[in-house]
Amino acid sequence: MSELHTPGESGIIHYWKIAPGEDAWQWEDCRENGFIAVGWDEMGDVSRLGKSEFESKRMALDSRYEGWNKVGLEQLWKFAHIKEGDRIVANRGTTDVLGIGTIVGPYYFVHDKDFGHRLPVKWEEIKPGKVSERGWRRTLIELDREKFERIYNAIVSPPPGENGYSKSYWVFQSNPKYYDLAGAINELTEITWAVNQYKKQIHAGGRVYLWESGKDAGILAVATVLSDPDYISDDDKDKKFIRSGEKFSEKGLQVSLHIDFVLPERIMRKDMLDHPVLRSLEVITFPNATNFAVTKEQARILNELIFALKRPIYSITQCAEDTGFDLATLERWVRAIKRKGQAVLYGPPGTGKTYLAEHLAKHLIGGEDGFEDLVQFHPAYAYEDFIQGIRPVSDENGGLKYPLVPGRFLEFCEMARSRRGTCVLIIDEIKRANLSQVFGELMYLLEYRERDTHLAGGGTLQIPENVLIIGTMNTADRSIALVDHALRRRFAFLRLQPNHDVLRKYHQNTDFSVEGLIGVLRRLNIQISDSHYEVGISFFLREDLAEEIEDIWKMEIEPYLDEYFFDRPEKAEDFWWDKVGREILA
Template sequence: MPTKHYFTHDTFTLLRILHKEKSVDVYLANSDAFCGSVQDPFQDVFQEVAQKLPRSLKKLLITEKDVFCRTHDAQHILDFYWGAFTFRSGAFSGAKLFMWINHHMLQFGLCSGPVHKDKPWLQTQNNISIPKVSADEWLQDKRNNMEFSTTLTKDEVLSFKREQFVAFVVSTFEKIYTRLSIFDETTHTPRKNIHYPIKKCAADTHISYKKISMWLRAIRHKKHAIIYGPPGTGKTYLAERLAQVILNEKTGISTTVQFHSSYSYEDFIQGLRPQEDGSYRITNGTFLRFCEQAKQQDAPSVLIIDEINRAAIDRVFGELMYLLEYRDRSITLLSGETFSIPPQVHIIGTMNTADKSIAILDYALRRRFAFIPLYPDYSLIQKFSYDKKCNIKALTSTLQSLNNEISDQNFQIGTSFFLTADLADHIENIWRFQIEPYIEEYFFNELHRVERYRWNKICKKITQI
């Protein structure tokens, strides 16, 4: 039956004895107790950490051999115990994820200095504090004994239960690797985004420069925005282009996630997730992982949430609702960590009003976002460049007539269905298999209103040049 904690008061008592008198006689007199209270629990926790590391990180590490230190030889006794996983190759070759414990503290993290079994670098840390450095500095000069680490006092170590302690170590190793992995492995500098000015965005979206500028001001001011409108209006396309403008020539990052009915708080923020060995551990969700990467960049970053209203937003966001309104504050997560949204993070959501109108959204959610409307713009069909001729005027008038029949602008059909260069070759399939099923569903109890918009009724008008 495993004990409730890995380390006990006996662990630190034995290490204090060795710290006071580093002699072979003292060690041999306490060797059984040392193995039972220091060495064995340390190796147990480190091996369990190895099992629970994310596969993407574990495959880069040597975790099977030469992991732990030798406790003594004929010349000297160690008054601490350590273990380290070495990176196999690549930009982090020679770096190590380490953990060590002495009579008053435990420390774990990543170091770039050498680890020799007979002369561990960790001996120098008992009384010396190594200054923290940026990931970029660390990657550029591995000759220095640099580190990213977390230090726990004796009391903090003793307060952790077994599962909590392993989860904390694993999540710290994962965060450190995430922080370093966003740097280019060749140049060791953050990647820059392409030059994408507002003028280019306006040209690509066929939306006026003035309107794009106004929307960007709203996004930058509020930090959170939702582009809403009926299907086929290009909401996702616009969100991606606005994100490009925000990232313009800087080192920020952009990620897209799509919500759905099963999307949960655990997926987005943090929660207990099953592991390959059948156990569970606290794992960061999409948003926390994004923020961890974004805060390493001194530039705006954008998270795009596609179909944001497909999930139960209040449940998925949880305490994030508080932080969306109070950006300068923090919350305590399930893991016990303190979290706040980095100031450079922007959120752009897209919302299909055919699924849910903004009128029925929770007011608490509505006041936390800027809402950008995007309704059918028939001029886009006129401006688009097609490979073959098609009766664009007839198509436009037919679409306008159909949308007037629908009347509710939240359910009208957008123009992006028809913004394809080879429209003449695919217009029949688009209308039969995308437009007709949609209007059949909308007019499910008035199917007679659909009949005049069947393909066989409109095809001659649209295809006739």
């Protein structure tokens, strides 16, 4: 990333408290339509007035309107000159914070509306909170950064004990002389990290910005802390990225990290030095450490920088071209996913369900700052893994403690709230887990997406509007008929069958002629005589199929047929390689 956006012409972020009308009467309109407004409508549009012209107009109107005065009207002048990038706290009286947002454009005036002086605002998704600010009696007050951060932290962070954990933010630093961070995050999904500072403050559930020092110092990835600091055994997968064994010979406290997002281009330290908030990051002001605390406001800005990177546009036409599926069918499926909010791609083995889900997700997030993630369900997968649950960890005295830790879906939703674009969660093999147990309260929210609900372990959950879910289900593993009615009602079900045109398209530019293979597959699926168990085409989507086809057939297709025709072995034998190989290769 070559440069960072510096808010305002002066490069300084200002912070403001603005009341949306007496007793916040206009707040719902402000929140729903993305603006903040003040009165004194009789002044009209002040965007083109100089200060002397403004004062002349004010003085002419002072005597006509009771309660008007220079101090009051000075608030309108300040309001009209608030800059893009400035931060806003919307309040009701001296005790209620209704919203927090960022100015995203210049002042404008609406002639036919009450409170027509307006600023466009991107409001954050937060719940109202309580403060005690006796001085908040005027419509507009400028706040200093420290006060804003105290308010922001109090509102955004759950109070201790409400959820059992409090969200924290950290920078973890590595030295390229000793560890290949870039290599690790591009190959592994989980890594371990030393905890040398903040040993009592770092806990499971915290968000970490992974930083590499050196001449190209900056942030490479975002991760989630999976465990409290403990003495963790070495992972052989992680060892290959260690460049100095001597540096890692002493074993101390470590945490496990899940790599959530790898930046396509690192955020450089040199670009942060000019940013009014990020230049005070601990890793910049005191870099000689491993672990650094990050304030909520710094984290918010980092999230905006990291997740504002727009994904390339991936059209549905290109999706059809790449997958081989019919364009009209894909368009219908995309409409269904958007309408319902969640869908399941189901079909027999080898029909490309996961492959198609990933391409549909790529289309849905294209052109915006959204993202996709994939989680695979299995019989041991539980509510505690997906939503939230307590996880035993060792403390520094050798005892056990049981913090409440967010699961994959809560983490996904939190990341999605920091984006404007669509975010897609792919749940692979969705029916292999006990969905009623894994989803818990989510079953209710999938049907009533605009609502929120209390979680069993504390706190609340609401699915962000920009979240879509795509599941995949192998009908040979568990038939569609076994899907309970509650799940069927909440998801759109999109059926995939073996599509031989996809196979033809894939091998247009390879040296393998697929017509013989397609003929055998058609006869085989007639013998199977059950659409849930047909043999699909994804086994054969390989550029080197000519060299691999015999091994694929003997080691993957024949064992599947032996299992399916266990009571009719002669039918399986009819399709052994020795009998069909010549036809396939013809």
